[in-house]
Amino acid sequence: MKDLLSYLTEKGEKEGADYVEARYQRFYTTRIEVRDGRVISALPGIERGVAIRVLYKGGWGFATTNEIEKETLNKALKTAIKMAKQSSLDTGEVKLAPTPIVEDEVEIKVEKPLEETPIEEKIKFILQADKSAREASPIIKSTSNYQDYSERKIICTSSGTQIEIKNSWIFWGMWAYASEAGLIQSYRDRFAMLGGFEITEKMNVEERSRRAAEKAVELLKAKPAPGGRFTVIVDGVLAGLIAHEAIGHASEADGVLRGTSILRGKLGERVGSKHVTLIDDATLAGKFGMDFYDDEGVKAQRKILIQNGILKGYLTNREAAGKLNLPATGNARAQDYRYPPIVRMTNTYFKPGDMSLEELLEDVKMGIYAKGGRGGQVNPAEGVFQFGAQEAYLIKNGEIAEHLRDFSMSGFILQTLKNVTGVAKDFDIYPSFCGKGGQSMRTTCGGPHIRIEGMIVGGKA
Numbered sequence: 015m016k017d018l019l020s021y022l023t024e025k026g027e028k029e030g031a032d033y034v035e036a037r038y039q040r041f042y043t044t045r046i047e048v049r050d051g052r053v054i055s056a057l058p059g060i061e062r063g064v065a066i067r068v069l070y071k072g073g074w075g076f077a078t079t080n081e082i083e084k085e086t087l088n089k090a091l092k093t094a095i096k097m098a099k100q101s102s103l104d105t106g107e108v109k110l111a112p113t114p115i116v117e118d119e120v121e122i123k124v125e126k127p128l129e130e131t132p133i134e135e136k137i138k139f140i141l142q143a144d145k146s147a148r149e150a151s152p153i154i155k156s157t158s159n160y161q162d163y164s165e166r167k168i169i170c171t172s173s174g175t176q177i178e179i180k181n182s183w184i185f186w187g188m189w190a191y192a193s194e195a196g197l198i199q200s201y202r203d204r205f206a207m208l209g210g211f212e213i214t215e216k217m218n219v220e221e222r223s224r225r226a227a228e229k230a231v232e233l234l235k236a237k238p239a240p241g242g243r244f245t246v247i248v249d250g251v252l253a254g255l256i257a258h259e260a261i262g263h264a265s266e267a268d269g270v271l272r273g274t275s276i277l278r279g280k281l282g283e284r285v286g287s288k289h290v291t292l293i294d295d296a297t298l299a300g301k302f303g304m305d306f307y308d309d310e311g312v313k314a315q316r317k318i319l320i321q322n323g324i325l326k327g328y329l330t331n332r333e334a335a336g337k338l339n340l341p342a343t344g345n346a347r348a349q350d351y352r353y354p355p356i357v358r359m360t361n362t363y364f365k366p367g368d369m370s371l372e373e374l375l376e377d378v379k380m381g382i383y384a385k386g387g388r389g390g391q392v393n394p395a396e397g398v399f400q401f402g403a404q405e406a407y408l409i410k411n412g413e414i415a416e417h418l419r420d421f422s423m424s425g426f427i428l429q430t431l432k433n434v435t436g437v438a439k440d441f442d443i444y445p446s447f448c449g450k451g452g453q454s455m456r457t458t459c460g461g462p463h464i465r466i467e468g469m470i471v472g473g474k475a
Contacts, residue, residue, distance in 0.1 A: 016178070018084065019064070019170035022091050026068055027172045029095055033069040033110060034172040037309060038062070038082075039351040041165035042129045046137055048144045048158045058133055063351040068094040069110070073102025076354045111335035111342040113312050115173055120306040121180035124210025128164045128182055131211040136160060140186070143219035147190050150227035158188040158223070162211070175311040183208045183302065183456065185445060188223050192230035199233035199419060201226045201386075201404055206302040206445035206456070229405065232417065239406055239421040239471065245381035246423060246469040247374050250442025252403055254459035255387035258362050258448070259401070260427045261292055262459070264394040265319045265327075266345075266357040267334035276397030276427055277325060285325045286431030289367055289464075292320040294329055296344060296360035302445035303362075303457040305347070309355035312344040323431070331357050349453040356451050364461030367437030374436045374465045381409040382471060384421055392427075400424040400472075424470045438463035 019036040026034030040062035047054040063080035064087060075098030077090040144158040164182040169175065187204035203226045207213045248256070269275040277285065296305045296314035305314040310332050318326050328338065331346035334357060346355035375383075386404030393399070406421035407414045443460030 015168055016170060016176055018087065019168060020176065022066060022087055023170050023172040026091055026095060031068045031070050031095055031098065031172070035067040035310065036170045037065045037351060038168040039165055041163060041350065043163045044128070044133060044136060044161065046140050046160040048140050050155055051141070051144060051148065053137060056133060056137055064090065065348070065351040065354065066090050066094045067354055068098040069108060070095065070098035071102040072105040072108045073098045073100065075101065078352050108333055109336040110332040111330070111340070113332060113342050116175045116177055116307070116311055116313065119178045122182045122208045124182050124212070126211040128162045128211055136162070139214050143186070143188060143223045146220040147188060147223035147227040150224045151192065151231050153192050153194060154227045154230065155191040156188060156227065159186070161185045169307070169309065169311045171311055177307050177311050179306055181208070182210055184211070184213055185302070186217055186219055188226060190223070190227040190230040192234055194234045197234055199230050201229040201233065204445055208300050208302070208304055233405060233419045236405065236417040236419040239382070239418040241472050243468050244471050245378050245465065245467050246471065247378070247381065247383045247409070247463055247465045249385040249463055250440065250461050251386050251444050252384055252401070253364050253461035253464045254444060255390070255401055257292060257364050257461055258359060258457065258459035259390065259392045260399040261431070262294065262359045262362040263392065264427065265329050267328040267330040267338060268357045269394055270328055271334055271337060274395040276394060280325050281327070283325055284323050285428050286320055286323040287434045288322045289434045289437045290320055290323050290431050291318065291365035293318055293365055294359055294362045298361045301361045301443065301458050303360035305344070305360060308344040308346045309348045310346040312342045312346065314344045314360070317343050329357055329359065331355065347455055349455060353453050356453065358450065358455045359448065359457050361443065361458045363443055363459060364437065364464060366439045366441050366462040369436050369438050371438055371440065371463050374438055374463055375409060375414070376412040378409045378412055382418070382421065383407045383409055383414055384423065390422070397427040398424070399427060422472050424472060430466060430469070433467045434464055435467055436465035
């Protein structure tokens with residue numbers, strides 16, 4: 015397969031392309047959904063294909079096929095070249111950032127390969143987790159999801175890079191719903207790691223499911239969150255949502271170039287308080303966003319985006335790095351062979367500080383402690399965001415008090431970062447799938463407990 019991909023890159027260059035990239039993937043995947051103890055779907059599958067990307071005088075062309083034959087691949091190459099030539103008429107010169115030529119073979123070590131694990135064993139695993147949630151209370155309804163993925167990927171470029179990657183991961187997630195007297199509350203949990211089916215033994219999903227169900231029931235008794243401006247302390251999960259959605263996307267260099275990022279033109283400037291350090295680290299072993307190399311064949315890296323409040327860098331692919339005169343950071347990622355690589359985050363998080371949660375709390379006369387992310391909205395161009403938390407608590411005179419539900423907070427990204435007055439030394443990180451450009455990509459985000467002053471809180475009155 016490497017010889018075939020190398021042939022395509024060499025032929026593309028002979029036909030006038032400035033750069034050619036060929037990426038083969040074969041992946042096995044299983045998706046299982048369970049609702050209230052019933053298996054709704056159990057879908058195993060195997061797929062393979064080749065993506066070809068061509069750069070010609072500033073224009074990109076892309077073609078993909080799942081027919082792995084020389085004649086078909088030649089047709090796909092011609093299509094990519096034709097598209098690149100056409101798009102070059104409407105674009106300026108593209109200078110790819112220089113990167114080392116790499117020849118490497120890497121893999122995630124597994125003890126129980128996913129392809130060799132019977133689907134019945136996977137169904138049993140998720141049914142046990144779902145049962146544990148429903149046993150917590152008779153008013154609980156639940157939805158549980160399992161997904162696994164193992165792949166062999168080969169990347170060859172006309173620059174001479176040849177990389178083979180063998181990857182494997184499992185994702186589990188569940189929602190628990192509780193209802194009483196017309197009020198519905200929910201709580202979710204998720205866990206994911208790189209590895210084979212053996213990592214299910216580390217997931218502890220029965221206990222996690224039971225705890226999520228108990229939380230949903232507890233929220234029925236919680237008071238609606240107040241509205242106004244408060245000092246807010248967020249846990250590591252909610253801090254991760256801020257890191258990823260509010261700041262991480264704004265740091266992606268393709269958005270910076272398009273003018274859709276509030277961080278454009280701010281390299282070297284203060285964008286947060288001295289307590290704020292933001293990192294994107296693709297090298298965190300076993301974490302859901304880990305990569306060995308990105309889909310342009312650039313080695314995965316640890317990048318400091320914000321250091322003690324100063325913006326230090328952006329996440330780049332080779333094109334954006336070339337245009338901004340920055341190094342390529344290894345953040346060009348594609349969902350699979352059907353898509354071209356675009357700038358994406360990996361494991362994005364706030365760096366822990368040196369305070370304890372108790373120290374964050376002790377100076378707060380009246381505030382809110384918010385836990386867990388429930389999604390939200392963000393506009394990286396205008397720098398505004400709105401997020402929900404799974405649960406919250408009032409803080410009174412430095413002590414955690416009444417349980418709250420229906421909590422949301424909003425603000426301006428840069429002002430919020432400058433209002434960070436304390437960062438704890440603990441750390442939490444959780445997995446997610448991030449959507450961008452029609453592609454879904456595995457990531458993680460997280461951080462420590464963080465204290466933010468003057469946060470706009472909008473709960474139900």
